[in-house]
Amino acid sequence: MNFYGIRAIYHFEMARTFRTLAESIAAPVLTTSLYFIVFGRAIGSRMGEIDNVGYGAFIIPGLVMLNLLNESISNASFGIYMPKWSGTIYELLSAPVSWIEVLLGYVGAATTKSVMLGLLILGTARVFVPYQIAHPGWMVAFLLLTAVSFSLFGFIIGLWADSFQKLQVVPMLVVTPLTFLGGAFYSINMLPPLWQKVTLFNPVVYLISGFRWSFYGIADVDVAMSLGMTFGFLVACLAFVWWAFRTGYKIRN
Amino acid sequence: MTIRPTSAHTTTELSAPIISVRGVHKTYAGGFQALRNIDLEIRRGEIFALLGPNGAGKTTLIGIICGIVNPSSGTVVAAGHDIRKDYRAARAAIGLVPQELHTDAFESVWATVRFSRGLFGKAPNPDYLERILRALSLWDKRDAKIMSLSGGMKRRLLIAKALSHEPEILFLDEPSAGVDVELRHDMWRLVRELREQGTTIILTTHYIEEAEDMADRIGVINKGELVVVEDKTALMRKLGKKELALTLRQPLTALPAELNAWPLNLSADGQTLVYTFDSQTEETGIAELLRALNQHGIDFKDLRSSESSLEDIFVSLVQQAKGVKP
Numbered sequence: 084m085n086f087y088g089i090r091a092i093y094h095f096e097m098a099r100t101f102r103t104l105a106e107s108i109a110a111p112v113l114t115t116s117l118y119f120i121v122f123g124r125a126i127g128s129r130m131g132e133i134d135n136v137g138y139g140a141f142i143i144p145g146l147v148m149l150n151l152l153n154e155s156i157s158n159a160s161f162g163i164y165m166p167k168w169s170g171t172i173y174e175l176l177s178a179p180v181s182w183i184e185v186l187l188g189y190v191g192a193a194t195t196k197s198v199m200l201g202l203l204i205l206g207t208a209r210v211f212v213p214y215q216i217a218h219p220g221w222m223v224a225f226l227l228l229t230a231v232s233f234s235l236f237g238f239i240i241g242l243w244a245d246s247f248q249k250l251q252v253v254p255m256l257v258v259t260p261l262t263f264l265g266g267a268f269y270s271i272n273m274l275p276p277l278w279q280k281v282t283l284f285n286p287v288v289y290l291i292s293g294f295r296w297s298f299y300g301i302a303d304v305d306v307a308m309s310l311g312m313t314f315g316f317l318v319a320c321l322a323f324v325w326w327a328f329r330t331g332y333k334i335r336n
Numbered sequence: 337m338t339i340r341p342t343s344a345h346t347t348t349e350l351s352a353p354i355i356s357v358r359g360v361h362k363t364y365a366g367g368f369q370a371l372r373n374i375d376l377e378i379r380r381g382e383i384f385a386l387l388g389p390n391g392a393g394k395t396t397l398i399g400i401i402c403g404i405v406n407p408s409s410g411t412v413v414a415a416g417h418d419i420r421k422d423y424r425a426a427r428a429a430i431g432l433v434p435q436e437l438h439t440d441a442f443e444s445v446w447a448t449v450r451f452s453r454g455l456f457g458k459a460p461n462p463d464y465l466e467r468i469l470r471a472l473s474l475w476d477k478r479d480a481k482i483m484s485l486s487g488g489m490k491r492r493l494l495i496a497k498a499l500s501h502e503p504e505i506l507f508l509d510e511p512s513a514g515v516d517v518e519l520r521h522d523m524w525r526l527v528r529e530l531r532e533q534g535t536t537i538i539l540t541t542h543y544i545e546e547a548e549d550m551a552d553r554i555g556v557i558n559k560g561e562l563v564v565v566e567d568k569t570a571l572m573r574k575l576g577k578k579e580l581a582l583t584l585r586q587p588l589t590a591l592p593a594e595l596n597a598w599p600l601n602l603s604a605d606g607q608t609l610v611y612t613f614d615s616q617t618e619e620t621g622i623a624e625l626l627r628a629l630n631q632h633g634i635d636f637k638d639l640r641s642s643e644s645s646l647e648d649i650f651v652s653l654v655q656q657a658k659g660v661k662p
């Protein structure tokens with residue numbers, strides 16, 4: 084293992100984060116606060132409880148997930164896309180690092196950042212609504228697992244993208260809609276029966292459901308299923324990255 | 337100043353080539369064949385200059401050895417390690433200064449050389465990095481953001497990054513492009529020092545005088561093929577031509593027919609007669625020529641001899657190759 088190499092990449096990425104710390108924190112905290120003001124207070128006060136949980140508290144896990152997915156993807160995709168774009172990737176390609184080490188550096192840093200942000204949003208939520216966490220251990224586990232999986236997914240998007248537009252396309256056109264439709268703001272039991280079935284094809288449903296279960300002990304789908312799906316996604320991403328580095332996919336001519 | 341610290345390099349015996357390229361072909365994804373059947377050995381501790389016109393395949397070959405480009409076929413062994421099977425050891429031995437100025441805009445000079453050293457698996461060594469930055473006149477700029485550096489400074493920063501992990505082999509892909517005369521001198525002095533400390537250096541340049549000055553051996557590549565690989569002095573001896581130019585007392589309109597057998601060239605104004613001969617041969621034929629001229633009553637007032645430069649040799653090699661290829 085090239086530990087110095089992993090550390091160099093990790094530091095490089097974290098330094099990039101800290102250079103733009105204010106922006107990285109301000110935007111998500113502000114949007115989350117807006118969600119709480121609009122959905123939690125203004126609209127939420129007219130909504131009934133869902134599964135005995137007040138609406139303001141109900142949306143917290145979904146909101147954290149929404150931010151976690153976006154942050155993980157954008158951090159990791161940007162991290163690997165930038166050197167491709169600027170040409171500095173030559174150094175990474177000529178360095179004695181394996182794909183695992185490259186991942187540990189880039190995905191490790193992206194995960195760190197999005198977990199920090201997830202916790203920050205949980206803190207912000209506290210300002211607006213009181214909530215309790217029924218299974219803190221599982222909460223952290225879901226948080227970490229999701230951050231790692233989607234940082235990996237972001238890394239793949241960064242490898243695949245050959246323009247800044249493409250870098251934005253997947254988060255905007257795929258992830259955000261799937262999150263909104265994945266039960267961030269409602270329980271899928273509230274949907275008509277047909278849509279309840281359709282929605283089960285949305286992988287984000289499992290993430291949000293599992294995460295919400297760790298807070299309130301209520302879930303739309305079985306928790307084991309949630310865990311299994313997240314792991315499955317993680318393994319699929321790992322397999323893709325392994326293949327990409329073997330074949331040089333879009334990075335090595 | 338010493339750039340290389342004391343760490344001894346533990347690689348294969350000294351006589352073995354430090355890089356050996358065997359039957360390397362490269363066809364890019366678009367179907368363009370950039371390299372054809374390249375066989376090349378680089379000797380330990382030499383300065384090797386790779387020359388060739390634009391698009392010849394120099395950067396591609398360097399990219400393959402350094403792990404940036406996948407070869408379509410063939411094998412490369414660097415510092416005793418196969419670059420694919422044992423890529424860690426091979427790459428750790430190599431430092432690369434790319435042709436293009438690829439840098440991170442927002443990093444500081446110091447942060448980026450530290451990053452490079454770590455990336456190549458070396459424990460931090462601030463003293464060593466300081467020595468490199470000083471040698472490249474970048475120490476005063478250590479806290480500057482890279483985007484605030486001039487082009488020549490960026491080039492030197494890339495050299496510092498390449499040296500940051502104490503490589504045994506250094507690739508310099510057109511290091512003198514965009515570097516002013518004084519800095520070029522400093523850079524070549526550094527390169528010589530590195531060579532004295534045992535680093536093997538492979539460089540490309542379009543300034544042929546530089547290769548003539550610096551290199552121990554020279555390879556010429558054209559359209560993806562290695563046209564020649566030779567000791568610089570041997571190459572200049574073998575392919576170099578000497579010329580003897582005679583300034584005539586009386587201009588000639590034509591040469592006497594008896595002199596047609598000689599490789600002589602009369603200038604357009606009939607004032608100068610140029611005799612070309614192989615610098616290698618024992619018998620230059622000068623004495624006979626002068627006797628023959630004398631017999632025909634051709635008198636001269638001045639004579640000069642000159643040797644062809646590496647540049648002339650290079651141009652003739654590349655043109656020859658053009659003639660051979662359709």
Ligand SMILES: Nc1ncnc2c1ncn2[C@@H]1O[C@H](COP(=O)(O)OP(=O)(O)OP(=O)(O)O)[C@@H](O)[C@H]1O
Binds near residue numbers: 365388395435
């Ligand atoms: N990524 C690529 N895809 C397709 N063709 C490429 C690629 N990179 C280089 N080539 C082609 O391969 C050939 C060799 O390019 P290379 O960069 O190795 O030349 P070079 O000898 O370094 O030239 P120069 O002196 O201009 O730097 C060129 O014809 C170039 O167009």
Ligand SMILES: [Mg+2]
Binds near residue numbers: 435509
């Ligand atoms: Mg080139």
